[in-house]
Amino acid sequence: MGVALLLLSSCKKEGCTDSDAVNFEEEAKKDDGSCEYEGNVLLWTDCDWCCELEVRIDGEYQGNTTLWYTSEPFAPNCKASGCISATLPVGTYEWSATEVCVGAVAVGFFTIDANGCTKVVM
Numbered sequence: 001m002g003v004a005l006l007l008l009s010s011c012k013k014e015g016c017t018d019s020d021a022v023n024f025e026e027e028a029k030k031d032d033g034s035c036e037y038e039g040n041v042l043l044w045t046d047c048d049w050c051c052e053l054e055v056r057i058d059g060e061y062q063g064n065t066t067l068w069y070t071s072e073p074f075a076p077n078c079k080a081s082g083c084i085s086a087t088l089p090v091g092t093y094e095w096s097a098t099e100v101c102v103g104a105v106a107v108g109f110f111t112i113d114a115n116g117c118t119k120v121v122m
Helices: 002-010
Strands: 038-044 053-057 060-065 084-089 091-099 105-112 117-121
Touching (some): 038 091, 038 105, 053 084, 060 084, 105 117
Parallel strands (some): 038 117
Antiparallel strands (some): 053 091, 091 105
């Protein structure tokens, strides 16, 4: 019985040991490569003639926006109201914005970095 206890106590719990990951496991003592990360995106427009934009990320509806901001370097912060913001897993995504009044469509791509804030002008 003493041998069995010795073997069990020498095993290290595996899991994600990076505290910046969304699936961080405080009890894990050995990293198993399972860490997952997220970041934020802010989609905004500098189109002052647009009446309303319908925004999609990878084809999924995110919301409508009617506010606009002046061009860079005056981009809003990542949690600005009136813009479309989302928290997504690290990766590359396609965005589309349809101007509701005239039907014009703009499309582009953005990349989410771990714990970052990606700002996209539509």
